[in-house]
Amino acid sequence: MSEFESKGQWLVALCILGLLLFNYPMLALFNVPATVFGIPALYVYIFVAWAALIALMAWVVEKR
Amino acid sequence: MLQGWVVVVTSFAYLGLLFAIAYYADKRADQGRSVIASPYIYSLSLAVYATAWTFYGSVGRAASDGVGFLPIYLGPTLMIALWWVVMRKILRISKQNRITSLADFIASRYGRSALLGGVVTIIAVIGIVPYISLQLKAVSNSFTIVLRYPEIIMPTTVGTVPILQDTALWVALILALFTILFGTRHLYSAEHHEGMVAAIAFESLVKLLAFLAVGVFVTFGIYHGAGDIFARAAEDPKLLAMMTPIEGVAGGYASWVWLTILSMFAIMFLPRQFQVTVIENTDEKHLNKAIWLFPLYMLAINLFVLPIAFGGRLHFPAGGVDADTFVLTVPMAERQELLALLVFIGGLSAATGMVIVETIALSTMVCNDLAMPVLLRMRSLRLAERRDLTGLLLGIRRGAIVLILLLGYLYFRLAGEAYALVSIGLISFAAVAQFAPAALGGIFWKGGTRRGALAGLLAGFAVWFYTLLLPALERSGWLPAGLLDHGPFGVELLKPLQLFGLRGLDQITHAMIWSMIANVGTYVTLSLLGTQTADEHRQASLFVDVFRASGEGGGARFWRGTAATPDLHNLLARFLGAEAADELFREYAHAKGLRWPEETLAADAEFVHFVETRLAGAVGAASARILMASVVKEEELTLEEVRAILDEASQVVVYSHRLEQKSRELEMATTELRAANERLKELDRLKDDFISTVTHELRTPLTSIRAFSEILQEDPRVDLAQRKRFLDIITKETERLTRIINQVLDLAKIEAGRAEWVESEVDMRMVVSDALTAMSQLLQEKAIRVEVKLPEQAAPVRADVDRLVQVMLNLISNAAKFCDPAQGLIEVSLREEAGQLRVDVRDNGPGVGAEDQTIIFEKFRQAGDTLTGKPQGTGLGLPICRHIVEHYGGRIWVESRPGRGACFSFTLLLGRPLERALVQAA
Numbered sequence: 001m002s003e004f005e006s007k008g009q010w011l012v013a014l015c016i017l018g019l020l021l022f023n024y025p026m027l028a029l030f031n032v033p034a035t036v037f038g039i040p041a042l043y044v045y046i047f048v049a050w051a052a053l054i055a056l057m058a059w060v061v062e063k064r
Numbered sequence: 065m066l067q068g069w070v071v072v073v074t075s076f077a078y079l080g081l082l083f084a085i086a087y088y089a090d091k092r093a094d095q096g097r098s099v100i101a102s103p104y105i106y107s108l109s110l111a112v113y114a115t116a117w118t119f120y121g122s123v124g125r126a127a128s129d130g131v132g133f134l135p136i137y138l139g140p141t142l143m144i145a146l147w148w149v150v151m152r153k154i155l156r157i158s159k160q161n162r163i164t165s166l167a168d169f170i171a172s173r174y175g176r177s178a179l180l181g182g183v184v185t186i187i188a189v190i191g192i193v194p195y196i197s198l199q200l201k202a203v204s205n206s207f208t209i210v211l212r213y214p215e216i217i218m219p220t221t222v223g224t225v226p227i228l229q230d231t232a233l234w235v236a237l238i239l240a241l242f243t244i245l246f247g248t249r250h251l252y253s254a255e256h257h258e259g260m261v262a263a264i265a266f267e268s269l270v271k272l273l274a275f276l277a278v279g280v281f282v283t284f285g286i287y288h289g290a291g292d293i294f295a296r297a298a299e300d301p302k303l304l305a306m307m308t309p310i311e312g313v314a315g316g317y318a319s320w321v322w323l324t325i326l327s328m329f330a331i332m333f334l335p336r337q338f339q340v341t342v343i344e345n346t347d348e349k350h351l352n353k354a355i356w357l358f359p360l361y362m363l364a365i366n367l368f369v370l371p372i373a374f375g376g377r378l379h380f381p382a383g384g385v386d387a388d389t390f391v392l393t394v395p396m397a398e399r400q401e402l403l404a405l406l407v408f409i410g411g412l413s414a415a416t417g418m419v420i421v422e423t424i425a426l427s428t429m430v431c432n433d434l435a436m437p438v439l440l441r442m443r444s445l446r447l448a449e450r451r452d453l454t455g456l457l458l459g460i461r462r463g464a465i466v467l468i469l470l471l472g473y474l475y476f477r478l479a480g481e482a483y484a485l486v487s488i489g490l491i492s493f494a495a496v497a498q499f500a501p502a503a504l505g506g507i508f509w510k511g512g513t514r515r516g517a518l519a520g521l522l523a524g525f526a527v528w529f530y531t532l533l534l535p536a537l538e539r540s541g542w543l544p545a546g547l548l549d550h551g552p553f554g555v556e557l558l559k560p561l562q563l564f565g566l567r568g569l570d571q572i573t574h575a576m577i578w579s580m581i582a583n584v585g586t587y588v589t590l591s592l593l594g595t596q597t598a599d600e601h602r603q604a605s606l607f608v609d610v611f612r613a614s615g616e617g618g619g620a621r622f623w624r625g626t627a628a629t630p631d632l633h634n635l636l637a638r639f640l641g642a643e644a645a646d647e648l649f650r651e652y653a654h655a656k657g658l659r660w661p662e663e664t665l666a667a668d669a670e671f672v673h674f675v676e677t678r679l680a681g682a683v684g685a686a687s688a689r690i691l692m693a694s695v696v697k698e699e700e701l702t703l704e705e706v707r708a709i710l711d712e713a714s715q716v717v718v719y720s721h722r723l724e725q726k727s728r729e730l731e732m733a734t735t736e737l738r739a740a741n742e743r744l745k746e747l748d749r750l751k752d753d754f755i756s757t758v759t760h761e762l763r764t765p766l767t768s769i770r771a772f773s774e775i776l777q778e779d780p781r782v783d784l785a786q787r788k789r790f791l792d793i794i795t796k797e798t799e800r801l802t803r804i805i806n807q808v809l810d811l812a813k814i815e816a817g818r819a820e821w822v823e824s825e826v827d828m829r830m831v832v833s834d835a836l837t838a839m840s841q842l843l844q845e846k847a848i849r850v851e852v853k854l855p856e857q858a859a860p861v862r863a864d865v866d867r868l869v870q871v872m873l874n875l876i877s878n879a880a881k882f883c884d885p886a887q888g889l890i891e892v893s894l895r896e897e898a899g900q901l902r903v904d905v906r907d908n909g910p911g912v913g914a915e916d917q918t919i920i921f922e923k924f925r926q927a928g929d930t931l932t933g934k935p936q937g938t939g940l941g942l943p944i945c946r947h948i949v950e951h952y953g954g955r956i957w958v959e960s961r962p963g964r965g966a967c968f969s970f971t972l973l974l975g976r977p978l979e980r981a982l983v984q985a986a
Binding site for chain 2: 008011012018019022027031032038039043046051054057062
């Protein structure tokens with residue numbers, strides 16, 4: 001399998017991961033009245049997961 | 065400092081800057097030094113996705129339901145991960161077919177159907193015009209608010225301003241001018257609009273900076289960080305509800321998911337996104353960086369949305385200030401005039417960027433896929449007979465730009481106040497999502513037919529119109545009331561907001577579910593039921609197999625007919641201008657290795673195809689097809705013929721694949737053979753060397769034996785003592801001869817792998833002491849001191865004990881040979897380290913030079929100058945040691961500094977043979 005195809009498959013896998021992260025039930029776990037450093041848990045979760053996903057995409061595209 | 069004139073002058077200065085940037089980029093492009101050919105500019109231009117709706121509306125939505133705005137940016141992030149596969153294909157197809165717009169793309173795929181292109185154009189215009197008016201509204205509102213500084217007054221309370229004092233109108237006109245100047249420079253619409261893209265990228269930077277500035281100011285300037293804002297907000301039960309919004313204020317998970325899907329489609333099929341992503345793309349590779357840079361941009365511009373939304377709600381607890389304006393009104397209330405001005409410019413940049421690109425995209429569609437096909441079919445216009453149509457083309461495009469902007473303005477004047485910003489944007493998203501089945505299906509599924517695509521689009525659009533646009537129109541008071549509450553003709557089941565009784569969903573989710581069912585269902589069903597025409601079949605295979613097709617000429621093999629080269633030239637000249645036509649002819653001739661016009665070009669299939677795609681690059685595929693039909697006599701291919709050509713092509717592909725594989729295999733075999741040959745030659749040379757060295761080595765003792773025996777034989781007067789000495793020498797030399805022969809035989813056996821290895825558990829300590837005992841006589845003679853360091857215990861090694869003794873004897877006799885003649889000292893030590901046994905034999909002789917440290921382990925290579933110095937050994941001892949040690953997976957080497965003695969060391973792997981084999985393999 002070429003590097004090109006393998007990157008494509010990694011990115012498809014990341015898309016599926018994203019669909020799982022930003023969906024029920026993952027969201028429901030954080031849709032609770034808790035805070036992290038004073039910021040509501042859901043907000044923190046979404047932005048952290050989002051940033052991690054982008055970092056993974058960058059890693060796959062640039063490094064792998 | 066926020067007087068009216070300051071705001072107006074700043075706005076004009078900003079727009080002037082845009083014109084300057086665009087002008088500069090176009091100049092650079094004309095000089096062949098493009099400024100937009102960079103993945104960073106490409107990624108920034110994609111950020112035209114973030115409009116005034118993002119800039120003002122996200123905060124507005126966040127202030128009412130918390131995270132509800134996020135799927136609009138999460139969806140594109142997920143979709144972009146698929147771009148590596150999907151968008152790359154679209155890019156390749158579009159470049160090969162000189163696609164000019166989204167409508168052109170879909171029309172091209174389904175047999176270059178003018179009807180389909182027209183329908184896509186109409187849907188796009190109806191769906192997008194409200195979105196454009198939303199941008200104008202945002203500019204107009206923000207201008208009204210800024211002008212009232214220091215008061216904070218909502219535009220709704222101001223009332224309607226007279227048309228000539230309306231900012232939105234002036235903005236629309238300036239943008240029309242910009243778009244005409246930089247969007248219709250070329251007739252060739254598949255060409256890049258360099259100036260426009262550069263300006264858009266700049267605008268993306270401005271809006272991001274402005275938004276981040278206001279975010280930092282609200283979060284850290286007014287409050288003490290985000291934690292502070294949320295802690296204060298948590299005291300208000302209404303705001304507290306927004307912190308766990310899902311299944312609450314932000315709707316359920318279904319809304320969340322459908323909004324994500326909706327924006328996944330929007331990022332691909334909004335006309336402006338298709339324009340910047342596909343049409344303006346200068347290099348496929350730019351996609352790689354954009355895949356993570358663009359999502360990063362979206363993350364950055366959304367980072368402060370929630371703090372600003374909550375900060376705004378806390379700041380204006382009484383209400384009365386529209387949350388859509390928080391970005392602007394919070395800095396104003398804090399008397400931050402400069403920041404407010406920056407925000408106003410940021411909002412202006414977000415709005416103008418969107419309007420410019422959207423207008424170019426729509427005007428290309430309207431011209432190429434709506435106006436041209438209709439005009440060309442109207443025989444009464446006798447268009448086909450006009451000599452120069454370039455003016456007409458440009459005129460249509462410019463007219464379309466003005467028309468679209470005025471339509472947007474009109475919608476804003478008539479219906480602008482009916483809805484909040486976000487709802488209009490989502491209605492547009494839902495309209496363009498209808499393109500997804502036909503476009504995505506078209507590039508992955510060959511079976512999709514023109515009728516299926518057309519019917520699917522129309523069905524989806526009808527449902528969209530019924531469930532989203534009708535309610536919007538009714539709320540604006542343009543339709544008789546009662547439709548929403550009681551359904552048409554009182555049929556409750558058909559209520560637009562609860563179609564077939566589906567309730568409990570928000571409007572967008574409801575509309576998306578029904579429209580997608582209608583769209584995909586119709587598309588797939590009709591495609592499966594119907595059959596494709598030859599042209600559809602050919603286009604389908606060109607699109608789906610774009611990576612397999614043989615480059616640009618892939619379409620040419622389907623063409624059969626007759627044409628005349630002058631006709632083709634005339635056709636191009638009429639639509640592109642004579643100069644451009646000459647240029648294209650020269651380009652083609654050059655690629656063929658001909659000179660035009662000195663040599664004539666044959667109007668063969670390839671050339672006709674070339675002309676058609678270039679023409680399509682100007683007027684779209686559907687129009688180009690109609691035009692070509694007017695000058696070219698084409699034989700209609702039947703579906704069977706197209707299939708035959710395709711089969712043939714795929715056979716050829718298969719064969720060529722096999723051929724390639726065979727030739728690769730052959731190449732590999734050749735390389736292997738060549739390597740083997742080299743190795744054989746090397747071995748042959750080595751053998752010759754070996755033989756000559758061996759004979760040389762044998763001759764030396766033989767010569768002396770012969771010399772001394774001759775003396776003894778010929779001269780009877782030699783006295784007894786002398787005789788005895790000579791006989792001694794002869795015996796020694798004979799022994800040496802025997803030794804050499806034995807060692808040669810030994811080495812040959814080992815190298816050939818025929819040596820017998822009698823393996824048993826060997827205690828290495830015993831080997832060392834046995835070897836020393838055997839050597840004790842010699843060592844005592846030479847008065848050499850021996851120091852032995854053996855451990856209490858040594859793990860057993862499985863090896864041939866005699867061989868190991870042979871190694872030890874060799875090393876010790878070497879050490880004895882070379883150690884200091886007066887005060888000889890040999891140290892022998894044995895220790896266990898890292899799964900290995902290690903033996904060191906150290907002497908205090910002259911040492912081995914660095915250059916000799918590896919060669920002494922090779923056959924017949926002795927240290928020092930073998931020509932002058934008398935050789936002190938056979939030159940075979942160490943090579944034999946090396947073979948034995950390596951046979952047991954060990955290593956032998958020497959460490960030495962000249963004058964400081966030498967230390968010969970070797971290691972042996974411990975453990976069972978199987979484990980050893982594993983260790984070696986690893």
